[in-house]
Amino acid sequence: MRSILDLILPTYCVGCDIPATVWCTDCAASLAVFPVARPDLRDAYALAEYAGPARRAVLAYKERGRRELSTMLGGALATVLPTIRAGPFALVPAPSRPSAARARYGQHMTAVAHACATALIRAGHQATVAPVLRLSGRARDSVGLTPQARSANLRGRLQCTGRAPTTAIVLDDVITTGSTATACVTSLEKAGTKSVTVLAFTATT
Numbered sequence: 001m002r003s004i005l006d007l008i009l010p011t012y013c014v015g016c017d018i019p020a021t022v023w024c025t026d027c028a029a030s031l032a033v034f035p036v037a038r039p040d041l042r043d044a045y046a047l048a049e050y051a052g053p054a055r056r057a058v059l060a061y062k063e064r065g066r067r068e069l070s071t072m073l074g075g076a077l078a079t080v081l082p083t084i085r086a087g088p089f090a091l092v093p094a095p096s097r098p099s100a101a102r103a104r105y106g107q108h109m110t111a112v113a114h115a116c117a118t119a120l121i122r123a124g125h126q127a128t129v130a131p132v133l134r135l136s137g138r139a140r141d142s143v144g145l146t147p148q149a150r151s152a153n154l155r156g157r158l159q160c161t162g163r164a165p166t167t168a169i170v171l172d173d174v175i176t177t178g179s180t181a182t183a184c185v186t187s188l189e190k191a192g193t194k195s196v197t198v199l200a201f202t203a204t205t
């Protein structure tokens with residue numbers, strides 16, 4: 001049922017523009033987990049191709065400041081996580097560069113990880129957020145770089161700066177070349193994590 005607020009301030013689905021909630025049931029139903037294959041990345045999954053409504057949701061959240069979408073993104077990840085791994089879940093947000101994080105009002109995947117943990121706990125699972133990965137400010141923006149250049153750009157700059165969980169779930173918004181995800185996995189393993197799964201909202205084909 002629509003509330004009086006909807007009548008004053010109509011809400012449109014961020015994925016498909018129909019008047020609805022911020023993420024309509026059709027867009028939600030379009031998500032389905034699948035394994036993501038990339039060189040050097042063993043255990044990675046995504047919920048949608050980086051296209052259509054899912055891509056629009058990521059861009060609205062990340063680039064257009066739609067902060068409230070962290071709840072939807074985290075909730076969607078929480079729905080599938082128990083279908084691919086057993087808990088308890090230590091959620092590690094993929095880090096943004098400090099300059100990008102400032103422009104986005106903080107580490108955008110950390111807010112998603114907290115929303116994901118909240119949804120998991122509500123569903124009866126054990127979940128914590130371990131924001132232990134940092135990307136140093138020297139890393140250049142990866143847009144336009146070749147996969148080799150992206151890896152070189154990240155090597156040594158993405159580090160685990162806290163206590164690495166024994167088993168970790170790295171959460172990200174999109175897997176493109178897989179360089180960032182691979183750097184996250186490598187850093188965690190170096191810091192003592194025995195098993196890392198990467199779960200992204202989207203992945204490019």
Ligand SMILES: [Zn+2]
Nearest residue numbers: 013016024027
């Ligand atoms: Zn929609």
